[in-house]
Amino acid sequence: MIELKHIVKKYGSKRALQDVTLSIPKGKVIGLVGENGSGKSTLLKMMAGLSTPNSGSASFDGKPITRRVASRIAYMSDTDDFYTYFTVQQLIDFYESQFKDFDVLKAKEIVQFLNVSLNSKIKSLSKGNRGRVKIAVTLAREADVYLLDEPFSGLDPMVRDDIAKGLIRFTDPEWQTVIMSTHEIREVEPLLDDIIVMRGGVIIAHEAVDEIRDFYGVDATSWMVSLFKDGNREGISK
Numbered sequence: 001m002i003e004l005k006h007i008v009k010k011y012g013s014k015r016a017l018q019d020v021t022l023s024i025p026k027g028k029v030i031g032l033v034g035e036n037g038s039g040k041s042t043l044l045k046m047m048a049g050l051s052t053p054n055s056g057s058a059s060f061d062g063k064p065i066t067r068r069v070a071s072r073i074a075y076m077s078d079t080d081d082f083y084t085y086f087t088v089q090q091l092i093d094f095y096e097s098q099f100k101d102f103d104v105l106k107a108k109e110i111v112q113f114l115n116v117s118l119n120s121k122i123k124s125l126s127k128g129n130r131g132r133v134k135i136a137v138t139l140a141r142e143a144d145v146y147l148l149d150e151p152f153s154g155l156d157p158m159v160r161d162d163i164a165k166g167l168i169r170f171t172d173p174e175w176q177t178v179i180m181s182t183h184e185i186r187e188v189e190p191l192l193d194d195i196i197v198m199r200g201g202v203i204i205a206h207e208a209v210d211e212i213r214d215f216y217g218v219d220a221t222s223w224m225v226s227l228f229k230d231g232n233r234e235g236i237s238k
């Protein structure tokens with residue numbers, strides 16, 4: 001469904017992505033992991049049509065990813081400066097005006113599921129509740145793909161758990177794909193079908209979580225730690 005071929009993205013002379021080739025099928029939940037600065041956000045922006053490659057190609061269902069095609073892709077940034085002057089209800093109204101695939105009833109259901117009041121002003125919400133609202137309006141889009149940049153970052157375990165439950169409950173694995181960057185691999189591992197590991201702008205591994213357990217005989221977190229310790233994917237033998 002999403003195909004990236006030999007993508008290079010430079011910021012000045014810095015290469016944020018180096019020759020990235022990647023195929024993302026429909027109906028998977030994928031964790032994108034790697035050290036700070038390894039290129040995760042840049043890769044998500046590329047798939048969202050928010051960043052243009054210096055070379056290589058990005059396509060969705062065979063068509064180049066442009067802002068138009070990207071209307072089927074819901075992107076959630078990692079920033080926390082999120083329409084602070086709105087109430088939650090006003091934010092939902094705003095999203096409805098911006099996105100054709102936005103489902104107001106679903107948005108309200110998710111907000112209720114996550115225990116946030118529609119009348120709250122976003123600027124007066126705690127960071128955890130802002131995180132809940134952010135995921136609610138993202139998942140309320142009936143998009144083919146959800147690209148979530150660090151949905152768990154800086155949030156306490158209860159909020160992380162709520163967001164994980166929301167992801168399971170409000171996405172349909174039959175046709176929707178979720179790709180999320182995270183540093184909380186241990187917590188999200190049960191949600192994941194695949195893990196993509198990045199280092200220095202390169203994808204150093206892309207494995208199915210079941211395969212990691214079956215062939216490497218370890219959980220995904222231990223597999224990833226060994227991958228980094230040994231500096232390459234041959235670190236753990238099947």
Ligand SMILES: Nc1ncnc2c1ncn2[C@@H]1O[C@H](COP(=O)(O)OP(=O)(O)OP(=O)(O)O)[C@@H](O)[C@H]1O
Pocket residue numbers: 011014015016034035036037038039040041042043
């Ligand atoms: N707008 C920009 N201008 C200049 N350099 C940038 C820009 N965005 C990213 N970079 C650089 O590109 C590289 C990849 O950054 P990116 O944000 O994609 O990494 P990341 O894996 O998401 O990091 P983190 O885990 O810290 O969020 C880094 O070296 C970063 O400094």
